[in-house]
Amino acid sequence: MRYLQVLMAGFMMGPALTFAQQAEVAIADTTKVLPEVTITASRHKSDIATSPYSVEVLSRQKIEEFLYRSTPEALMAVPGVFVQKTNHGGGSAFVRGLTGNQTLTLIDGIRLNNSTFRYGPNQYLNTVDPFTISRIEVLKGSGSVQYGSDAMGGVVHIITQDPDYTSVSKFSGLAGGRYWSRDMEKTGRGQLVYSSPRLVALGGLSVKDYGSLFGGDTTGKQSPSGYGELDADMKLKWKLKEGMELIAAQQFVKQNNVPVFHKVKLENFALNEMQIQQRALSYLKFSIAGKNPFLQSISITPSFQQTAEVRRSQKNGNPSIRREEDGVSTVGALLDITSKFSQDWTSSSGLEYYYDDISSSKSDLNTSSGASVQSRGLYPDHSTYSNLSVFNIHQLRLKRFNLEAGLRYNWFEATIKDETLGTVKLSPAALVVNLGGNYKIASHNLHASFSSGYRAPNIDDMGTLGIVDFRYEIPSYSLKPERNYNMELGCRLKFNQWNASMTVFNNQLTDLIARTKVENEVISGYNVYKKENIEKAVIRGADLRLQWLPSKHWDLTAFTAYTFGKNLSKSEPLRRIPPLYGNTAIKYKLKKFYAAADLSIAARQSRLAQGDIDDNRIPAGGTPAWEVLNVFAGYQYNKLQIRLSAQNLFNEDYRTHGSGINGVGRSGLLSCTYNFN
Template sequence: MQKHFLTILLIAISIPVFAQNLGGKVFNQITKASLSGVNIKLEGSTSYAFASDDNGLFLKELSPGRYRIKASRVGYETYTILIELKAGQFLDLQIPLVETINSLSEIEVVSASRRNTSSLKLPFASSVLSRPSQSENIPRSTPESLSIIPGVFVQKTNHGGGSPFIRGLTGNQTLMLVDGIRMNNSTFRYGPNQYLNTVDPFSIDKIEVLRGSGSVQYGSDAMGGVIQVFTKDPGFSKSTNFKGSVSARYGSGNMEKSGSSEFVYSSSKLVFSGVLGLKNFGDLIGGDTTGRQSPSGYSESDASLKLKLKLSERAEISIANQFVQQNDVDVFHKVRLENFKINKMGVQGRNLSYVKFRMLQSSRLLNEINITGSLNNTIEERNNQKNSSFITGFERDKVSSSNLSAEIFSTLSSYWTANSGMEYYSDKINSIRNNTNSQSGALTTLRGLYPNNSSYLNTSLYSLHHLELAGFNAELGLRYNWLKASIFDKDLGDLQVSPGAFVWNTGLNYTLKDHHVYVSLNTGYRAPNIDDMGTLGIVDFRYELPSYALKPEKSYNSELGYKYAFKNLTLGAALYRNKMIDLITRIQTTQIIDGYKVYKKENTEQALIKGVEGFLGWQASKNFSFDMFTSFNHGQNLSKSEPLRRVPPFNGNISMKYKMTRLYVKGELAWADKQGRLAQGDRDDNRIPRNGTPGWKVLNIYSGYSFGKAHLKLSAQNLFNVDYRTHGSGINAVGRSLWMNVQYNL
């Protein structure tokens, strides 16, 4: 791999430097402030996509001809202009953007089609959240930031977790990506997990959520949808430039004391940037009757570094490392409800390193080439001790995931573009477990939760095609996936399993002025992983045995949607139906081990989720705006004639905001109905009340003020001190509290 990479790098360096003939600046039309990270798309004989730098500037070399330029950024209306570039001419553009409420306005999204595409013209449902650490809601963690996105419901098993549900599905039935690289590995478990919490919100530029689609675009696990995190990616600048900022956050009752710093060094050929942070989260204080929930706090350290080199005007390389480590993450409900003196994740973390090479070409067939190589190491350590027991248990799971992928973009005609590629992922699992007797000092070594030294290979080929003609936009895609699991179990023997899956999707959007109607059909799948096949031990409130004779889960999602965006009003709605077959489910056996019921997984069930979601945004005046969304899912286990497990209740969010140049005030009402439709598995889950999770309504107030280079944000949450939890959570949500964030730009 290293030899091939060096060859590619040498070829890229040998590409001649072209003269720059297009440049300009993007800025806020009212304040005249420069806007960084603006997506700029050029459509002509060939298509290009890039972003403005931290000074709002951009430079490009283009062939002479006519181009349509679109500039878009979350929070602003899309700017469109037609230009004609002549030979020997340098064109300097000044692009003013106008702020908008942007519930749906024509921003460019990547995740739905693996390329920059207008959100209005896509036959899929997608949402974008820009820079969560700087948003008005100042969310504590990355999962919690998603609570304001339609169709997403966030469950928290513990304070150090946060598992987003997309249209009723979570865990290994939804896919999470960071900068286009899979977070999901072969040990991701069914049901809620904590992994998205290992992404530092201060390092994020934007989060895209694709609902109801994703297996064709990104592979296994995307049965409910895709959550893709894009980390901050500063652009090159004309001259040498250095910028930085420091941030501090505090939550009342010592619920948070955090600090973060950011720096960017940029020049015409090099960019080096980083985000460093330390966080200390105290015990979460619940509502009026719960109070302090101890133990639930934890500490965290973060580092995100990125280096970009411009090899030529048409080629660049990016090298990045992301490190997050969380310590002593207590599982509150285990200590409170299951007779544990200690039950915590001693360490949970992620260390991702990657190299990305990007090259633009003048060829229609090879318009753009992207090559990525990465290594992602995750770790989870678990410590436990029962009350009145001398035995302390220790478990550690490490997964090393390496990746190599290549993608090409083609402009096949004036109305037909495509991107095709190959992805290869390889997981290596290290899993250990031991018990220590504090009286005798004896150490007993046991089999880990997963078979030690097992491996998992995941290889895919895909091709996505995009057609645009006379108001119609069509999306067509195919993917084939080969998988190979090699499980080495000293007790149960060695095994190799090689499942495969073929999926396709299609969608059609029709635009008539400001109205957009779409229909789509997406097939999805989730291949059985090491967690499905090799788990042996206690998981949540049950004991699991390995299951080797498994095949992929499959889904068939159909959707009908409508989008509208004109001047001060945006709205949208979608009806969807997701039929799932060959679901891998836990089947209870007659055994009891260590007081826990014993389960084994089988492909035994079919299920159906039907739902509706809608949202509306209204810019009532220059300073006042109104937003709302609702989401409803009805999940049914067709095999058992009972409700599907953990389906979120009817929920929504209503907010009103008053904003001036330096000041904003926002009121938010978040709510959820009671969820009384329970599967037997829900009734067996000690995190869910006997008669279901009660409904709740919570009022929050957010405000902020900017003075010079300093920015102050205040958040007053749960003003009426309601005692509540989101359905399926193991800990109650925060009670009445005050949060403060201060940022100073150097």
């Protein structure tokens, strides 16, 4: 009840669009509404107001002003997105109740998801440095036609910085640092940009030292939870000639000694950590604009991505230290073609190909005797996974209507080299469609859509052998794709000083891959599970966002989201469904100064599946409700930008549902950035 009262008070104060869209606003006077925001979530440029799908945008300005520590933590500012943190070095986005390998993450159009992405929360989103982000687009309830497998909940598309060409050659850049009280963060960032009429080059380096996280009220220091991180990024843009461009980009992140706090706290581990969490992405993008309407633009993007994860664990009183190492090397290629058949009829089509090569190993070192024993890793070593698809999407404008329809066909081939069964090959395939329409009435828009989606079984589904969370998993080689059918209705309303949007959705899921317990089997003290296509489920819900702009200086915002999930096969709640949650924010801005406050809130989540009840990260009876108030301020002095934040003013002791660590308690954060040009 307290949550609802606070939320309603926030709506009365001045409800809103998402934090991200505030950053896109330029208000000339109080009688003008928000301008259109251009998005690329459906593989073509369009206005967010007339999109037939539910799309949110989180801007770089909002990420900077609200001093988000990590990319997943920033996504809590987006309606319909909830974030679970297994550890301080993780963070997994739930889009309409789904996460892990059921939600797709892209970086500059390239899949972050690979064939070892696991069901449920994972840490991969935290390997994206927020300093490199230009904006994040979240496509909710759709994405399989646009981007392929895994987009059953939606798509999180991270778009990195893209400096513009300049009329004269010049250098610009920044140097800055952040400090969080109690030594919870010490971060430095340097960035240099060279721009000219035909060439742009950007290089950046981030060095981060995170101390153990202090919780609120009675929690205190949550040790061990801190870790170190190094990020490097580069982007080169070369205008070969008018209408022809080449982009080369490189991203690298390495995180060291990331503790899994709840394992140490609750499961009798003396040591449990990601010793190394590493990702590197390189890509080239060649694009050319043509005069032929059937080939208005073409882009080709080859890419190479490597991820590495080294886990170390040791039980109390046990001299043996286990070291597990998994690596994935991914070669990718994208072909995108835009056609314009008439002023009102365009299409996006293309080919995508990804090839994963997996390495996996495990060793146990006896610290007393020095003996080391090698054994099979979590995944079958030298397994491969191919992903090839073709898609075609059409956009049509008919007076007040904006219509979109598309389809994608996807082929997969998994080659799993099992030590016991030998080489196993599987070739699943999927065909999906989407249909959407938007109807414009004056400055208001109504939209409806239907999207079918899928997730092909991956190496993690089929080949896992070992301890995962609080269970022991064994391989399963007879799986087929999961499928979903999402329907949604929504509206976007614009008035002189008010903007509002609301979406309701219903997502039917079939052939879900679920873990089934193998009776009377226990390995290393853990119950044994395998995966099968045995479940059906439904997820339905709604999100509401409002914004009030009483003057050019004030911006008052609020949103709330509700998700209901039911496992139809077990007649119980679906696992890990987020509670009712929301955010209310107020911001005052002058030319060189801004001040803001935001109140994040979540209701109690007591609708638990049996798997939630068995999960030691979720308190008995469910996750309690919480309200957290933060305040922010910033001032621009010449070329120096100073930002301050006071986090969790009331020192609330809280945890986002399903997380393995509590949120930060009362604390302060200082950020200073010097910009030069």
